[in-house]
Amino acid sequence: MVEKFPGEEGSVILVLLVATIFLALVTLGLILFFFFSRKKVIEKEREKANLKIEHQQKILQTSIAIQEEERKRIAQDLHDAISSKLNIVSLTTNVLLGDKEITKKQKETLEQILGITSTTLESSRKIAHDLLPPILEKFGLKAALEELFEEFSKNTNIDIQHDIEDFSLSESHQLHVFRIVQELINNSIRHGKADELVIFIQQKDSGYSLRYQDNGVGFDVDEVKQKAGIGLQNISSRVRILNGSLEFDSQINKGSTFLIRCKYGK
Structure with missing residues (x-):
């Protein structure tokens, strides 16, 4: 050892x-x-x-x-x-x-x-x-949207409640907001089968907000976030052009809500 x-x-x-x-x-x-x-x-x-x-x-x-x-x-x-x-x-x-x-x-x-x-x-x-719409160029966004709501209400069974504040925006931005609302209404009628809409556009300190709500059939939010349709993609792109943010929420058979916040453009 x-x-x-x-x-x-x-x-x-x-x-x-x-x-x-x-x-x-x-x-x-x-x-x-x-x-x-x-x-x-x-x-x-x-x-x-x-x-x-x-x-x-x-x-x-x-x-x-x-x-x-x-x-x-x-x-x-x-x-x-x-x-x-x-x-x-x-x-x-x-x-x-x-x-x-x-x-x-x-x-x-x-x-x-x-x-x-x-x-x-x-x-x-x-x-x-x-x-x-010629009224958009001549009289601005508020008048153009009110005419749009009247046309939809006249030609469909949809009821639109709205409160649109009148404030200054560039012509291009007015057109983008108009197209966003137009697209949202078309989606609510075609896909959502909605018959009641609530639309608010309000001025804020540094910009403005658009709140849109319908009583349609709703959709799966997660599924839409993964694969958005052309309509929603166009809305998102217009929101980006407007220097804004887009939030949306929906439940099956409980309608949908869209909230857009935009800062004033240059």
Whole structure:
């Protein structure tokens, strides 16, 4: 049996202790290395996701701008090219109807042409109005929204309660707010099957808020947040353009609520 001296035993213990500490430090270093490496990977992935979202938002915003330009062009074409020509047809038909020498059959034909022309002219005006409401440019957002509510109430069974404060906004921002409300109402009627709406637009110290509520069938909020439809994407993009935030809540068969807060644009 080999006898160990006290000094040798202490050296072994010290070596083991140093080795243990060294291994612990190496392990801790590896853990920290993998932790920070993973953190950097996550940050990179988040940056890529944010860039992708920003890119998608820019595409949507560009798409919205193109849509508005196209709507404006079509509305102008309807007014200048189609409505003006239909007016000429209508006037010419009225002149021909005033001729006492035309036969009964000719008169009936002219009256039929006049009726078709008048109906087409009215449809053309309505389409142009929906594409670009002239009242928005002439009298502002409050008047345009009140006219919109009146049209919906007149042509559907929907009841709209509203309180729209009148305050100054740029023309482009007024148009975005108008389109947001228009889209929300269309969604409530088409998808939500709602027949009661409550809409408030109020001025705040640094901006304004839009509160929209319906009594429709509602939707799954989590599902919509994961995969929003084109309508909601357009609303979100317009809210971003308005330098605002969008919150919404809904329960199945208990309606939906949207709250938009915007800061005054430059």
